[in-house]
Amino acid sequence: MAAELSFGERAKLCQNEAGRRVLEVMEQKKSCLSFNPDVTTAAEILESVAQVGEHVCMVKTHMDVVEDFSQDLVDKLQKMSEELNFVIFEDRKFADIGNTAKLQYKHGHTSISSWSHVTNAHCIAGPGTIKALKEVGLAENPKRGLLLVAQMSSEGTLADGGEYSKACVKQAYDHEDFVFGFVAQQRLTDHPGFVTLTPGVQLKAGGDGLGQQYNTPESVMAKGADIIQVGRGILNAPDRKATAAEYRKQSWEAYEARIGK
Amino acid sequence: MAAELSFGERAKLCQNEAGRRVLEVMEQKKSCLSFNPDVTTAAEILESVAQVGEHVCMVKTHMDVVEDFSQDLVDKLQKMSEELNFVIFEDRKFADIGNTAKLQYKHGHTSISSWSHVTNAHCIAGPGTIKALKEVGLAENPKRGLLLVAQMSSEGTLADGGEYSKACVKQAYDHEDFVFGFVAQQRLTDHPGFVTLTPGVQLKAGGDGLGQQYNTPESVMAKGADIIQVGRGILNAPDRKATAAEYRKQSWEAYEARIGK
Numbered sequence: 001m002a003a004e005l006s007f008g009e010r011a012k013l014c015q016n017e018a019g020r021r022v023l024e025v026m027e028q029k030k031s032c033l034s035f036n037p038d039v040t041t042a043a044e045i046l047e048s049v050a051q052v053g054e055h056v057c058m059v060k061t062h063m064d065v066v067e068d069f070s071q072d073l074v075d076k077l078q079k080m081s082e083e084l085n086f087v088i089f090e091d092r093k094f095a096d097i098g099n100t101a102k103l104q105y106k107h108g109h110t111s112i113s114s115w116s117h118v119t120n121a122h123c124i125a126g127p128g129t130i131k132a133l134k135e136v137g138l139a140e141n142p143k144r145g146l147l148l149v150a151q152m153s154s155e156g157t158l159a160d161g162g163e164y165s166k167a168c169v170k171q172a173y174d175h176e177d178f179v180f181g182f183v184a185q186q187r188l189t190d191h192p193g194f195v196t197l198t199p200g201v202q203l204k205a206g207g208d209g210l211g212q213q214y215n216t217p218e219s220v221m222a223k224g225a226d227i228i229q230v231g232r233g234i235l236n237a238p239d240r241k242a243t244a245a246e247y248r249k250q251s252w253e254a255y256e257a258r259i260g261k
Numbered sequence: 262m263a264a265e266l267s268f269g270e271r272a273k274l275c276q277n278e279a280g281r282r283v284l285e286v287m288e289q290k291k292s293c294l295s296f297n298p299d300v301t302t303a304a305e306i307l308e309s310v311a312q313v314g315e316h317v318c319m320v321k322t323h324m325d326v327v328e329d330f331s332q333d334l335v336d337k338l339q340k341m342s343e344e345l346n347f348v349i350f351e352d353r354k355f356a357d358i359g360n361t362a363k364l365q366y367k368h369g370h371t372s373i374s375s376w377s378h379v380t381n382a383h384c385i386a387g388p389g390t391i392k393a394l395k396e397v398g399l400a401e402n403p404k405r406g407l408l409l410v411a412q413m414s415s416e417g418t419l420a421d422g423g424e425y426s427k428a429c430v431k432q433a434y435d436h437e438d439f440v441f442g443f444v445a446q447q448r449l450t451d452h453p454g455f456v457t458l459t460p461g462v463q464l465k466a467g468g469d470g471l472g473q474q475y476n477t478p479e480s481v482m483a484k485g486a487d488i489i490q491v492g493r494g495i496l497n498a499p500d501r502k503a504t505a506a507e508y509r510k511q512s513w514e515a516y517e518a519r520i521g522k
Contacts, residue, residue: 065364095356098471103326126417128472156387210359211389
């Protein structure tokens with residue numbers, strides 16, 4: 001088997017500009033870590049991102065749970081993303097027909113397309129969702145990109161790596177100028193331009209009582225993850241910065257081992 | 262085959278209070294029509310609902326696309342729902358793991374659990390999503406209920422009536438105290454306490470260029486729909502009120518024919 005390409009080499013093979021930036025940031029910062037501040041106030045988001053931003057390649061948000069969401073929050077987060085060099089990923093999981101997804105991406109209180117570098121969608125409604133999001137995203141800014149939720153980490157998920165996941169990969173190949181990867185539990189395709197993000201990661205394996213199942217950084221990197229998504233594992237740690245550094249170290253070392261460095 | 266029960270009789274067999282109210286309103290108003298004002302301002306929602314509210318059993322919203330969403334909009338819509346006797350259904354299509362869905366239902370700018378009688382979820386993440394939404398919804402108000410998106414109308418959908426849809430039905434049976442039916446293209450179970458809502462309905466069959474595919478009221482009622490969901494077919498009509506009356510008439514007559522009246 002040929003040695004796996006580095007993130008920097010893979011950036012050149014990615015057809016989407018946001019995806020290229022993600023891979024470049026990973027190479028520059030030596031980080032496979034996405035931090036998910038799943039909290040409900042702007043102050044908590046900004047505080048936690050300030051604490052861990054230096055260690056991450058990506059910050060993943062759920063702005064629809066933030067009580068005091070405002071343009072000011074978005075402006076501050078974008079400024080931090082430039083200063084600390086990370087990509088912003090609104091984890092919206094669009095899951096409606098094209099016409100509705102289009103409205104949801106562009107309009108409404110959070111107006112996601114105006115500020116989030118990256119967002120994601122389920123493949124459930126068919127390729128019309130991707131087409132519609134692409135229409136909005138690339139018109140707004142050629143640096144927008146999309147991830148597809150091809151496989152989930154929760155108990156009893158119907159996106160379990162089988163036919164459903166294969167159909168998602170097919171949808172991605174058909175829209176490589178906008179889709180640059182997958183949210184999945186393992187690598188689903190050999191195409192080096194596609195990035196694999198794996199949620200449900202903690203330093204210790206286990207569950208949350210609401211169906212979420214956790215794996216360790218090392219085990220998910222071994223299955224082909226490029227980015228590990230960590231929320232509560234960092235948020236609830238006594239020392240968030242040191243904990244983020246630990247997740248970064250463990251995942252980067254697993255990556256280096258994988259590419260044979 | 263035994264004659265199909267009426268909506269009024271089925272209300273007694275529904276285990277969820279919001280679901281019972283839906284079936285009762287349908288019987289009282291002789292309406293199988295849900296109106297979907299997929300517009301981006303509060304004024305347009307209120308104006309269109311005022312025009313057609315007398316004809317509908319349900320108003321289905323996408324509050325995340327409304328630019329000027331506010332508590333005032335929700336208060337006015339709830340007042341109309343009492344005066345004109347319809348149920349409010351926020352079509353959020355929750356599609357994340359339990360912990361996130363819980364935050365999305367309760368928190369954030371639109372705070373859905375505080376005002377929407379009914380909402381819906383995809384089954385993709387597994388039963389943890391339903392459990393989490395139920396925890397929030399029934400604690401907020403015992404009159405909250407959930408629909409599961411078991412089958413979609415868009416081109417290339419992966420929720421196409423096969424194994425995926427069967428797994429959704431299973432999830433519904435396991436949570437009958439909260440889940441009272443399905444968004445689907447046809448009846449998926451004989452349980453008379455479950456309601457089937459069918460989107461993608463227009464007076465003429467066709468498509469929208471973004472993957473949506475339309476069927477007529479008569480054809481979807483014949484496949485077991487209880488409620489037809491109509492958005493653009495009414496919104497874009499020159500006379501919305503008369504058009505809503507026509508959808509109501511066609512679907513109610515198809516229902517009466519089905520139950521042998």
